Amino acid sequence: MTAPDVRVLLVDDQELVRSGLRRILRRKDGFSIVAECSDGDEVPTAVDEHRPDVVLMDLRMKRVDGITATRNLASRGDHPPVLVLTTFDDDELLSGSLRAGAAGFVLKDSAAEDLIRAVRTVAVGGSCLDPAVTGRVLTAYRSAATPRREAPGELTAREADVLVRIARGLTNREIALDLGISEVTVKSHVGHIFVKLDLRDRAAAIVYAFDHGIVTPGAPTP
Structure with a gap:
């Protein structure tokens, strides 16, 4: 179809x-x-x-x-x-x-x-x-944002993996394929990331990841 x-x-x-x-x-x-x-x-x-x-x-x-x-x-x-x-x-x-x-x-x-x-x-x-x-x-x-904070240690290892891939612009489907998990599981991880880090959307997640050195511009996705 x-x-x-x-x-x-x-x-x-x-x-x-x-x-x-x-x-x-x-x-x-x-x-x-x-x-x-x-x-x-x-x-x-x-x-x-x-x-x-x-x-x-x-x-x-x-x-x-x-x-x-x-x-x-x-x-x-x-x-x-x-x-x-x-x-x-x-x-x-x-x-x-x-x-x-x-x-x-x-x-x-x-x-x-x-x-x-x-x-x-x-x-x-x-x-x-x-x-x-x-x-x-x-x-x-x-x-223009609030002063930088240290990255909290609240994310699980898998949630951190997902955050890295969000920061690289991958969709939920692409993240699922890359990590070998279901798209439903990815959506669950994304929701947890937003709640734990108090983020509004994926763009905010990207900014957070760069701001805290989780990824850097131009670096490859692990």
Whole structure:
């Protein structure tokens, strides 16, 4: 049975950009552009009407910026994940998008294949941080966060294994295959990690893992 298309909501104030995204995220490759917004204030209505799997969000728009729009979505409880797409290699903006609840970010000058991979990863519950700027963005994130704490010794060895793989952007299915356990077990471990470390989502887990030296930018997954 063919997997259903990934339903994508495009949010960008430039029609030319949205047109380019439509050409990359094609139906024949498993994507469906269900709606488009030209500003952040249009997002809640579009989400309610079209129920996208992923919101592909620009950061700088005229009325409501992408960070505010992402924060507004996150405050609604059940909402689709947000993948930030921006031309601005701005560490503060990108770290702000993580604090607002984005599942990750990709720069607009990334290869089409990288964008496709990021959208698919986020759609199935993963998180994706563009490796070109991850290290600097995490530094900016830390500077605006609470003072660094030592990593608590609360995680089991298996939960620590799962956290490392979350930080490398693996989905639950990929983690299950990598560790030789069921996807249900992975979901259970992820839930325990979030509770024990007081984390909101996978993006926060990634930041935590980098911040506490559990993984470092560019290092391979064990």
